[in-house]
Amino acid sequence: MGPSQHGTLRHALKEWAVAVRALERGATALVVRKGGIREKAFAVPRRRFLLLPGYEHQRPELIKPRFRGLMEGLSGLDDSGPLRFTSFAEVRSAHEVSEPGSLAAIEPHHMWTPEYAESRFRWRPKKPLTVLLLRTYLLPEPVELPYREAYGGCKSWIELEEEVSVAGARPALDDEAFERLAGPALAVLQRLEPAPVGG
Template identity: 35%
Template sequence: MTSLRQPERSTDTPAIRRLALKEWSAAVHALLQGRQQILLRKGGIHEKAFETPDHDGGFLLFPTVAHAHAERTRAEHQDLIALGAADVTDDAVVIRAGVHLVGTVEVQDPTRLPDLEDLHIWTSESIQRDRVAFRPTKPLTVMVVQVTALPTPLTLPRRDSYGGCTSWLDLHTDADLPPLEPSQDLLDVLERVQTTLR
């Protein structure tokens, strides 16, 4: 798995160029509520492979919504769909959180993914269809993350540049994430994921 360099401070704007990972808005709320501890990624259609930051200064979570998200979310987490939809309108996007990367695991045995169901909100069927079977020659990466709520949610106007099937965006924003030491609970989650999928 390759790594992605964090953008440097821009010389022509007072804001910092900060990386943001596109993620389901419902999953962002699940992370904030402690219902989810992992993300699953293969990269967008136009990306050769999924890349992670080459150092963990943290990155923002850029929320996305689609009508299909409801049917891909397990029944006990359906309440998150409406919460997520409110953060993405025709005119604006609300960024509520960022994460620090605790660790990544490349999936060697996808048949064991159902054993990690309690760590995320997705249905087993959607994981098989959208994550495992999608681009089957590309590796699937599990990211164990530690979420941080922004003190003040960041509202950004919608831009065409935010579209497209890519994983990462560069955002000009002063939103910052404090450094965090991984919690022991999440280190235990990482060890569990490694043991399960390798």
């Protein structure tokens, strides 16, 4: 067991539940973000963080057809119940996309439709998109925490009041399968400007 599967985490990234499911099932390793409405920009404060599934903004027509089956059972839910964690992620690579050509280059490697990715790119055009290449780890048991007012709203990151143990977590994909999935994306990403990642 590597160092990733020890210790506790307090920070969580809010991401569409369908995207969390895709990461957990090894269907993708990329997350493309531009920050919430209340944030000046999307910053990455930690290299490791829990994945918090969000339900309210996700729509099947905004993801590529081959990923839409992952939406099964995820519609009609809202974000007001207990927080439920089943995985955490570790940033393997983080890059900024500030040119349309770079957006086109990563298109085969993420789950969003080209139209939706382009709309995210054009929103706040002076700010780059951040692309994270993530290695996802599955917690041995789901962890539920009570919902708190401070966790709500359009923000990307939350800091939990409780620590969540990640002891015993296992990689969603073994090393070889992860390299097969991530390698082609990494080859493209390495040509882009790196994005800063916290500790």
